[in-house]
Amino acid sequence: MTGLAVLTGLVAGVVVYLQVTVPIAGPSLAHADAIYYWRVAVVAAATVAIATAVTAWLSLRAWRRRK
Amino acid sequence: MAAAEVNRPTVAALQVWRLHHLPLRGVLLSVSLSLALGLAGLIEGLPLWGIALAILLPWFPIWWVDTTSQTRHYGLYGFFGALTLWQLGHMMEHTAELVQLFLNHGNLAQSHGVFGVLDSEVVHFYWNIGVWVGVAVLLYRLGSRNPWLWVAFIAASIHMVEHFYLYWLYVFHPDFWAAGGAAGILGKGGILGWPLDRPYLHFAYNYLEVVPLAIAFWDQSRQVYDRYLARAFPMLSEEELVAATSRLHRMTVAAGGDIIIAPAGRSERTYIVSKGEVALVREDAGGRQSTSLLRPGEAFATMAVAPAGRRFVSARAVQASELLILELRNDQGYEDSWDAAVTSA
Numbered sequence: 001m002t003g004l005a006v007l008t009g010l011v012a013g014v015v016v017y018l019q020v021t022v023p024i025a026g027p028s029l030a031h032a033d034a035i036y037y038w039r040v041a042v043v044a045a046a047t048v049a050i051a052t053a054v055t056a057w058l059s060l061r062a063w064r065r066r067k
Numbered sequence: 068m069a070a071a072e073v074n075r076p077t078v079a080a081l082q083v084w085r086l087h088h089l090p091l092r093g094v095l096l097s098v099s100l101s102l103a104l105g106l107a108g109l110i111e112g113l114p115l116w117g118i119a120l121a122i123l124l125p126w127f128p129i130w131w132v133d134t135t136s137q138t139r140h141y142g143l144y145g146f147f148g149a150l151t152l153w154q155l156g157h158m159m160e161h162t163a164e165l166v167q168l169f170l171n172h173g174n175l176a177q178s179h180g181v182f183g184v185l186d187s188e189v190v191h192f193y194w195n196i197g198v199w200v201g202v203a204v205l206l207y208r209l210g211s212r213n214p215w216l217w218v219a220f221i222a223a224s225i226h227m228v229e230h231f232y233l234y235w236l237y238v239f240h241p242d243f244w245a246a247g248g249a250a251g252i253l254g255k256g257g258i259l260g261w262p263l264d265r266p267y268l269h270f271a272y273n274y275l276e277v278v279p280l281a282i283a284f285w286d287q288s289r290q291v292y293d294r295y296l297a298r299a300f301p302m303l304s305e306e307e308l309v310a311a312t313s314r315l316h317r318m319t320v321a322a323g324g325d326i327i328i329a330p331a332g333r334s335e336r337t338y339i340v341s342k343g344e345v346a347l348v349r350e351d352a353g354g355r356q357s358t359s360l361l362r363p364g365e366a367f368a369t370m371a372v373a374p375a376g377r378r379f380v381s382a383r384a385v386q387a388s389e390l391l392i393l394e395l396r397n398d399q400g401y402e403d404s405w406d407a408a409v410t411s412a
Contacts, residue, residue, distance in 0.1 A: 004278070011274055015267050018165060022173045024264040028256040029247035035258050037236060037243065044231035044252075052224045055203045063211035 083288040085313055086144070088136040093129050100125035119181045140341065141291045143208055150201045151284040157194065158277045160185075161270045168266060175266065188244070192234035199223045202280065212290060215283035222276040229253065229272070295341040295391060298364030316392045317341075320384040335395040339366040343388025348381045360385065368395075 104121035113121070130152070138145030160180040167178035179186040202220045210216050229251045236244040250257035254265040263271065292308035293315060303311070320326055326338070326345065338345075345361045361367065367382070 004282075007278075008274075011271075014165075015263065015271055018169060019263055019267050022169055024168070024173050024175050024255075024266060026175050027245065027247045028250065031260060034247065034250065034256055034260065037232075037240065037248070038258055040235050041228075041232045041252050041258050044235065045228045048224050048228045048231060051203075052220070055206060055220070059207045059210045062207055066211060 083285065086137065086141065086288055086291065087133055088317065089129060089133055093132065097125040097129050116182045140293050140295065142294060143205065144287060144291045147205055147284055147287055150198065151280055154198060154277050154280055158273050161273050164266055165270055188233055188237040192230045195227055195230045199227045209287060213283050213286055215279045215286060218279035219276055219283055222279065226272040226276055293391060295339050295364050299339045299366040311393060314393060318390045318392055320388045320390065322384055322387045324384045326382040326384065326390065335369060337366055337368040337393040337395065339391040341389045341391050343384055343386040345388055346383050346385050
């Protein structure tokens with residue numbers, strides 16, 4: 001676990017360093033425009049959440065059956 | 068105690084390595100071809116993706132042989148290995164993109180990883196759907212004993228929400244996507260607008276997805292057992308099957324080839340047929356011989372003391388066959404030498 005923590009800390013450090021020193025040049029929207037299709041994000045989150053919950057439920061049920 | 072702790076990862080690595088079936092000649096051929104094609108690509112001035120493809124292509128047959136062999140012997144473990152390997156490759160692409168961004172001072176148009184043609188919203192979406200569903204299947208079948216699979220599945224689910232949204236925009240609102248909507252939900256400039264730009268955020272997503280998956284695969288490697296061993300010895304517990312699997316040796320025999328069985332008294336072995344058919348000739352105390360045909364999942368053993376005066380005379384592969392050999396423990400410990408040899412007819 002120590003190795004994993006060190007690796008994760010290292011990766012996080014590299015990502016933060018890159019974000020600070022090498023920002024991405026590209027088109028961007030004002031926040032008011034960026035949230036225009038928020039309903040799509042909600043549908044995406046709900047769809048994935050339902051599928052995730054069903055998978056977790058099936059997995060736990062299968063687990064109990066094998067027990 | 069300290070020595071045992073030092074050796075534990077090495078022993079575990081050896082156990083994991085034993086689950087692979089990599090023909091030595093094939094590996095040497097792949098190394099040679101890979102080096103030659105990579106060098107040729109450099110000399111010919113191929114683009115980066117062309118050189119990478121030239122280096123990787125010779126490894127595909129080896130990977131395929133290994134994966135199909137693992138699937139045959141260890142079931143879903145073969146798919147688990149393939150998914151982990153491809154995801155590690157995917158992670159390499161994101162890493163390459165970060166290096167390119169660093170070198171190109173954040174110019175995204177010049178930083179699409181090694182296989183830039185694949186850096187599209189469509190590929191990202193379907194790739195992530197495939198990974199998400201794949202991890203879900205693994206979770207359903209193996210999750211009860213593999214907590215890291217749950218971590219990988221949750222990370223893949225969060226990542227999936229992002230790509231669901233991005234793909235929708237890309238297909239139904241392409242102008243919005245191109246004007247900055249490609250930042251997504253959590254990306255800088257996106258709906259929730261976290262501080263990380265999209266390439267850095269998606270690198271982080273993949274790290275959180277791939278590392279737990281790789282750990283889960285490692286853990287699974289220490290829990291799998293050979294299906295043919297389980298079929299031959301259904302009375303063994305899972306723990307016993309796992310322990311025995313790490314001691315199995317494989318032997319392939321051409322059609323018509325004789326399997327020279329070690330003489331009784333020298334060793335105690337179990338031979339399990341895992342592919343093909345083997346004709347086994349036995350002789351009873353009266354010298355009468357009988358032949359039986361063994362198919363995959365069936366086994367025979369050579370014992371130091373033959374039971375009820377019966378002994379094996381010969382074993383011959385009827386078809387091209389593969390056998391698993393399990394050296395049994397005796398008073399002297401495990402046998403070191405493998406004197407079972409194969410002769411072609």
